[in-house]
Amino acid sequence: MSLFTGDSNTFIIIVQILVMIFLCINLLLILTFFKKECFHTTARYILFAVTLLSDSLLLCMSDVLVIVVYYNITIPVWLCIIISVLVILCFTVTPVTLTVMTLERYVAICMPLRHGELCSTRRTMHCILIIHGLSSIPGIIIFSTFFASVSLSFYKQYHICAVEIFSIDIWQSHLRTAIYQIQFLIMCIIIVLSYVKILKVAKAASGENKKLTRKGLSTVVLHGFQLLLCLIQLWCPFIEVAILNFSLFKTIRYVNYIMFYLAPKCLSPLIYGLRDECFCNALKTYAFTGLYKKKCNFTN
Numbered sequence: 001m002s003l004f005t006g007d008s009n010t011f012i013i014i015v016q017i018l019v020m021i022f023l024c025i026n027l028l029l030i031l032t033f034f035k036k037e038c039f040h041t042t043a044r045y046i047l048f049a050v051t052l053l054s055d056s057l058l059l060c061m062s063d064v065l066v067i068v069v070y071y072n073i074t075i076p077v078w079l080c081i082i083i084s085v086l087v088i089l090c091f092t093v094t095p096v097t098l099t100v101m102t103l104e105r106y107v108a109i110c111m112p113l114r115h116g117e118l119c120s121t122r123r124t125m126h127c128i129l130i131i132h133g134l135s136s137i138p139g140i141i142i143f144s145t146f147f148a149s150v151s152l153s154f155y156k157q158y159h160i161c162a163v164e165i166f167s168i169d170i171w172q173s174h175l176r177t178a179i180y181q182i183q184f185l186i187m188c189i190i191i192v193l194s195y196v197k198i199l200k201v202a203k204a205a206s207g208e209n210k211k212l213t214r215k216g217l218s219t220v221v222l223h224g225f226q227l228l229l230c231l232i233q234l235w236c237p238f239i240e241v242a243i244l245n246f247s248l249f250k251t252i253r254y255v256n257y258i259m260f261y262l263a264p265k266c267l268s269p270l271i272y273g274l275r276d277e278c279f280c281n282a283l284k285t286y287a288f289t290g291l292y293k294k295k296c297n298f299t300n
Contacts, residue, residue: 043119058090080161092135099187106194233260
């Protein structure tokens with residue numbers, strides 16, 4: 001979650017445009033989810049809505065932090081902690097939810113007779129609580145070590161809000177990185193194992209079942225690619241430290257933020273929004289209906 005400064009306003013303009021585009025797309029998808037009742041009882045659509053809400057909140061919070069850091073605006077440490085808690089939680093919720101969505105596809109394809117039981121609406125809601133519980137672990141560890149290392153007066157001080165201020169000692173930074181690496185490694189293993197199992201079913205399937213399993217395979221691959229982008233994001237600070245040229249350092253940070261922070265946030269809508277026939281049809285219906293109403297009002 002690297003945040004950075006620069007001399008040119010070009011970066012901020014690009015980021016604001018991308019954030020607004022992604023937020024508009026996410027808002028349209030969220031409205032589509034809430035408008036169609038059948039989506040509220042299907043596990044993969046409920047989990048999809050969780051990723052949309054999490055990504056939207058993360059985009060807003062991270063954008064605030066980027067602006068704060070870019071213009072060297074200092075805020076109280078206690079306020080920075082509140083914002084950072086939300087950012088760290090949402091940062092982890094999306095990949096964990098993607099892993100659960102992969103497991104849902106595994107159950108749907110490899111255990112179709114038990115899919116209704118294992119992926120019921122009630123169990124999905126319980127699963128969402130577990131997702132947020134698991135996602136809060138990195139934040140609990142990061143802030144526990146931070147609270148144990150600073151005095152009460154530190155919370156009243158004013159600082160530029162960045163995750164680096166919570167690492168008082170170098171070991172805390174290494175601990176934060178290790179937690180995320182282990183967490184993402186476990187998620188990657190789950191996705192790979194699910195892919196292998198679905199691949200075996202795909203080879204044995206025929207007709208409509210083969211088409212379904214192939215679609216499931218492509219979805220799992222895309223989830224894996226998105227997790228890879230999230231994992232690369234954790235490696236970005238190590239890449240940046242090795243760069244000695246300041247001008248190149250700024251450019252690399254710009255690219256890292258856009259490619260490995262913003263880009264993964266637009267993959268979820270592409271995967272479960274546009275690729276899903278049922279959701280895509282509902283999206284087109286509501287989008288065209290809205291445009292038609294707007295056109296009629298303008299004409300009148």
